[in-house]
Amino acid sequence: MSQYQALGGRILTKPFMVLGLIFAISLYFMFERFVTGGMGAVSNLNGGFAWGIWVVYDVVIGTAFACGGYALAIAVYVFNKGQYHPLVRPAVLASLLGYALGGFGAFFDMGRFWQFYEIFLPWNWNFNSVMLEVGLCVAIYILVLAMEFAPALLEKLGQKKLLKSLNKVLFLFIALGILLPTMHQSSLGSLLIAMGHKVNPLWQVMHMQPLLALMTAILMGFSIVLFEASTVTVGFKRKSETHMLTGLGKIIVGLLIAFLVVRFGVLMFQGKLGLIFAGDFASFMFILENILFVIPLIILLSPERRAQGSKLLIAGVCLLLAGSLYRFDAFLLTFNPGPGYNYFPSVPEIMITLGVIAFELMAYIVIVKLLPVMHREEHA
Amino acid sequence: MKRRNFLKTSLGGTVTAAAALGGTVLSGTAQARENLEPAPEAVGMLFDSTLCVGCKACVTKCKQVNDMPPTIEGDHTAWDSARDLSGDTLNVIKVYQNGTSATKDAEIDGFCFEKRSCMHCVDPGCVSVCPTTSMQHNPITGIVTHHPETCIGCRNCMVGCPYNVPQFQYNEVFGQINKCQMCNQKGVERIDNGQMTGCAEVCPTGATLFGPRKLLLQEAKQRMTLKKGDIYNYPRGDISKPDNYYEKEVPDYKQHIWGEKEAGGTNVMHISSVSFDKLGMPPLGERSAPSVAEGVQHTLYSYLALPALALAGLTYTVKQNTSNHDDDDGGES
Ligand code: SF4
Ligand code: SF4
Numbered sequence: 001m002s003q004y005q006a007l008g009g010r011i012l013t014k015p016f017m018v019l020g021l022i023f024a025i026s027l028y029f030m031f032e033r034f035v036t037g038g039m040g041a042v043s044n045l046n047g048g049f050a051w052g053i054w055v056v057y058d059v060v061i062g063t064a065f066a067c068g069g070y071a072l073a074i075a076v077y078v079f080n081k082g083q084y085h086p087l088v089r090p091a092v093l094a095s096l097l098g099y100a101l102g103g104f105g106a107f108f109d110m111g112r113f114w115q116f117y118e119i120f121l122p123w124n125w126n127f128n129s130v131m132l133e134v135g136l137c138v139a140i141y142i143l144v145l146a147m148e149f150a151p152a153l154l155e156k157l158g159q160k161k162l163l164k165s166l167n168k169v170l171f172l173f174i175a176l177g178i179l180l181p182t183m184h185q186s187s188l189g190s191l192l193i194a195m196g197h198k199v200n201p202l203w204q205v206m207h208m209q210p211l212l213a214l215m216t217a218i219l220m221g222f223s224i225v226l227f228e229a230s231t232v233t234v235g236f237k238r239k240s241e242t243h244m245l246t247g248l249g250k251i252i253v254g255l256l257i258a259f260l261v262v263r264f265g266v267l268m269f270q271g272k273l274g275l276i277f278a279g280d281f282a283s284f285m286f287i288l289e290n291i292l293f294v295i296p297l298i299i300l301l302s303p304e305r306r307a308q309g310s311k312l313l314i315a316g317v318c319l320l321l322a323g324s325l326y327r328f329d330a331f332l333l334t335f336n337p338g339p340g341y342n343y344f345p346s347v348p349e350i351m352i353t354l355g356v357i358a359f360e361l362m363a364y365i366v367i368v369k370l371l372p373v374m375h376r377e378e379h380a
Numbered sequence: 381m382k383r384r385n386f387l388k389t390s391l392g393g394t395v396t397a398a399a400a401l402g403g404t405v406l407s408g409t410a411q412a413r414e415n416l417e418p419a420p421e422a423v424g425m426l427f428d429s430t431l432c433v434g435c436k437a438c439v440t441k442c443k444q445v446n447d448m449p450p451t452i453e454g455d456h457t458a459w460d461s462a463r464d465l466s467g468d469t470l471n472v473i474k475v476y477q478n479g480t481s482a483t484k485d486a487e488i489d490g491f492c493f494e495k496r497s498c499m500h501c502v503d504p505g506c507v508s509v510c511p512t513t514s515m516q517h518n519p520i521t522g523i524v525t526h527h528p529e530t531c532i533g534c535r536n537c538m539v540g541c542p543y544n545v546p547q548f549q550y551n552e553v554f555g556q557i558n559k560c561q562m563c564n565q566k567g568v569e570r571i572d573n574g575q576m577t578g579c580a581e582v583c584p585t586g587a588t589l590f591g592p593r594k595l596l597l598q599e600a601k602q603r604m605t606l607k608k609g610d611i612y613n614y615p616r617g618d619i620s621k622p623d624n625y626y627e628k629e630v631p632d633y634k635q636h637i638w639g640e641k642e643a644g645g646t647n648v649m650h651i652s653s654v655s656f657d658k659l660g661m662p663p664l665g666e667r668s669a670p671s672v673a674e675g676v677q678h679t680l681y682s683y684l685a686l687p688a689l690a691l692a693g694l695t696y697t698v699k700q701n702t703s704n705h706d707d708d709d710g711g712e713s
């Protein structure tokens with residue numbers, strides 16, 4: 001018997017219908033974007049701000065939210081922390097959905113979506129382009145995640161033989177599933193390098209971009225696991241998994257310290273520490289962002305607090321906000337293309353992004369109810 | 381396993397992994413490539429803001445050459461009212477105004493004009509970032525062209541251009557990126573046919589001067605040496621074979637040739653008597669951003685050797701660790 005179980009229960013609950021409504025509204029604007037009006041009709045994108053929330057939220061931040069599967073894979077398979085294994089399958093599902101919808105976000109942000117396949121044709125490839133690496137890597141990773149999640153589906157369908165053969169080669173996909181996010185999550189940071197002066201000096205750390213981006217991705221990955229595991233426990237009234245999460249808390253502390261050392265070390269090395277107290281908008285955002293990084297550090301440093309589910313949840317949420325803000329600040333909030341350009345997302349733009357998130361949540365709810373994703377409680 | 385022990389290994393492991401990556405990234409800086417050099421027969425333009433009278437003949441001509449509609453504002457149908465570059469405008473003349481705007485070319489209480497169009501960078505960001513090679517840099521002439529056939533519309537070229545030059549046609553469902561291609565795109569090919577750019581051809585004062593980058597740079601340097609108030613014989617059209625010359629009093633030039641060195645230099649250069657930050661030019665150093673980005677990228681991905689090595693290591697480790705805690709049911713995922 002599988003160690004996983006489908007949660008079962010009614011699918012059409014009230015929250016589910018609300019999500020459905022949000023998604024339906026977004027469909028209307030997607031129709032406008034693809035059929036009647038074009039991107040200009042639904043968004044506030046312009047000549048200076050060519051990337052708005054669709055790129056920055058849906059892709060750059062959304063995929064970091066979807067790093068739970070990646071972060072846990074590192075813990076379980078590289079550092080052999082088998083005790084976290086029960087958390088893997090739900091995390092892989094969340095990653096699969098997060099990345100798939102990030103891919104979808106990239107598609108409706110694509111100005112020339114009808115020839116998206118041009119990026120997959122090798123004779124077009126420009127090996128200097130960070131975007132090429134991100135595009136290809138994310139596309140392959142979505143397939144890899146699908147393979148990693150396939151056992152859940154095969155179990156449900158009772159395909160014992162297929163499941164056995166898949167399990168024999170699964171280690172290959174797991175290895176790829178660790179390599180690929182390492183590559184493209186660091187590259188998401190490298191995208192900032194070529195934007196040069198448009199990126200505020202507090203975030204424009206040039207060659208250190210990939211390292212900082214990767215560290216925030218892993219941090220956010222572990223935080224989302226903390227977050228998901230605690231909310232699922234509450235939302236689906238399951239037994240608490242706090243004991244498992246406590247250990248994750250410790251890992252996060254180590255990573256967080258390393259991140260802050262690098263973050264401030266680079267600024268010191270580049271002589272930019274003074275900018276933190278410049279008193280302008282960027283310095284305010286920087287301080288806010290780093291307070292959000294430090295709060296979880298303080299919470300998680302104490303073993304007592306680490307053992308409390310509610311404190312873990314607060315730490316996880318703070319870190320997710322901090323990581324998101326780090327990327328938002330760099331790509332959008334303090335981004336300055338030059339005089340004459342402003343950007344604030346339009347309502348339809350926001351609705352499309354909300355629709356995508358709603359769809360992601362709906363899919364998650366349906367799948368954990370129908371497929372064996374959650375770990376059986378007696379094992380937990 | 382003892383909790384304390386594996387906590388140590390875990391932290392140690394993460395830090396080592398981060399340090400390894402950090403090391404690679406740092407060594408990447410050491411190996412970052414130099415700025416690119418100007419193409420051997422680079423052609424470009426020299427825009428002398430002190431000669432521009434704001435007639436916008438170049439804006440109109442540019443629209444004709446590129447077959448683009450004029451931008452109409454209100455009921456001013458007599459002229460093109462484009463205020464900035466857009467999917468349908470590859471060239472604009474902007475005005476600088478200060479205080480009473482009384483004196484031409486004075487930084488204080490004065491006004492002057494500034495041209496905005498592609499700078500045809502020597503080390504172009506748009507080319508470096510484009511995933512599908514839809515922005516191309518001619519290795520002989522240095523002209524930067526766009527090729528919509530392969531473009532996916534990711535708009536990285538827009539954010540990767542220091543001057544916000546490439547523009548997307550947001551208001552069309554099937555839009556494309558547009559930018560000045562020095563009048564040399566397929567079907568126009570003015571430069572290949574021995575003509576000059578449209579904007580230089582119609583410029584009545586020679587404010588926009590066409591020609592080989594070398595000659596233009598020489599000319600710009602010479603103008604820097606002129607004394608204010610002297611008379612100088614300004615060429616018009618193509619500097620290698622000017623249509624005519626005319627005499628004019630020398631203005632108070634700022635000692636700065638924009639595009640000689642900025643971010644690796646540009647083939648379209650500007651000179652002015654108002655400082656460039658006031659004219660909206662970006663704060664650029666001499667190092668080009670793409671040279672840093674490509675250095676990092678190539679160090680991390682040198683022929684995919686590092687990723688391949690990492691994959692081999694990971695596969696081995698994962699294989700070890702999956703067999704450690706496999707269950708009979710094969711519930712790995
Ligand atoms: S100005 Fe912009 S569009 Fe023109 S070549 Fe330079 S980077 Fe490319
Ligand atoms: S929008 Fe087109 S030309 Fe610009 S970077 Fe993307 S693929 Fe290249």
Ligand code: SF4
Nearest residue numbers: 442471560577578579
């Ligand atoms: S070179 Fe041609 S396309 Fe470029 S600004 Fe001048 S007229 Fe327009």
